[in-house]
Amino acid sequence: KQEVTQIPAALSVPEGENLVLNCSFTDSAIYNLQWFRQDPGKGLTSLLLIQSSQREQTSGRLNASLDKSSGRSTLYIAASQPGDSATYLCAVKSFNKFYFGSGTKLNVKP
Amino acid sequence: ETGVTQSPTHLIKTRGQQVTLRCSSQSGHNTVSWYQQALGQGPQFIFQYYREEENGRGNFPPRFSGLQFPNYSSELNVNALELDDSALYLCASSLIGEGTEAFFGQGTRLTVV
Numbered sequence: 506k507q508e509v510t511q512i513p514a515a516l517s518v519p520e521g522e523n524l525v526l527n528c529s530f531t532d533s534a535i536y537n538l539q540w541f542r543q544d545p546g547k548g549l550t551s552l553l554l555i556q557s558s559q560r561e562q563t564s565g566r567l568n569a570s571l572d573k574s575s576g577r578s579t580l581y582i583a584a585s586q587p588g589d590s591a592t593y594l595c596a597v598k599s600f601n602k603f604y605f606g607s608g609t610k611l612n613v614k615p
Numbered sequence: 616e617t618g619v620t621q622s623p624t625h626l627i628k629t630r631g632q633q634v635t636l637r638c639s640s641q642s643g644h645n646t647v648s649w650y651q652q653a654l655g656q657g658p659q660f661i662f663q664y665y666r667e668e669e670n671g672r673g674n675f676p677p678r679f680s681g682l683q684f685p686n687y688s689s690e691l692n693v694n695a696l697e698l699d700d701s702a703l704y705l706c707a708s709s710l711i712g713e714g715t716e717a718f719f720g721q722g723t724r725l726t727v728v
Binding site for chain 1: 619621648650655656657658659660663670671673703705707713714716717718719720721722724
């Protein structure tokens with residue numbers, strides 16, 4: 506059974522810092538991996554999608570990498586801003602469904 | 616904005632009652648999935664619908680059921696509500712296929728008292 510773990514569970518950084526969020530998964534037989542952002546009480550906003558054959562994807566200040574063989578992905582956020590404060594969820598797709606981690610709650614202090 | 620809309624945004628039900636949640640998928644998407652997210656946890660897969668048929672189910676009891684309509688909109692029905700059913704229910708739409716991207720709605724917050 507696929508299990509997804511995100512470390513750290515919470516992170517507080519000053520504005521302007523570069524930071525890395527980690528995601529690990531136990532079964533490398535995945536179709537893709539998606540990073541999402543979730544604001545309190547809200548739905549999920551897709552940030553980046555990495556196909557199983559890809560190594561990384563970039564969008565603006567965000568860069569996500571995927572090492573399928575080792576079951577790891579990282580989300581790199583450059584020059585963090587207070588507006589980046591949210592919970593970040595990693596999800597791996599196997600067959601018809603996504604398996605989610607519990608998320609990393611990020612607080613960027615002004 | 617993802618184009619996936621859910622209704623209602625919040626509701627409160629009494630234990631034992633039944634509830635119906637609705638989802639309108641993004642234009643052109645033929646697959647709808649439902650997830651349950653308890654407070655502080657990641658979403659858990661309930662089931663997926665494709666071409667009006669259930670196309671995969673997670674570890675949820677039969678009192679969780681669904682429908683998909685010809686326009687690809689969907690309903691999640693929960694019978695005999697329990698206190699533990701209190702959660703954020705998320706709908707995701709996508710195209711069928713292995714590597715397709717999923718887009719989520721804003722969720723329905725269900726509270727069972």
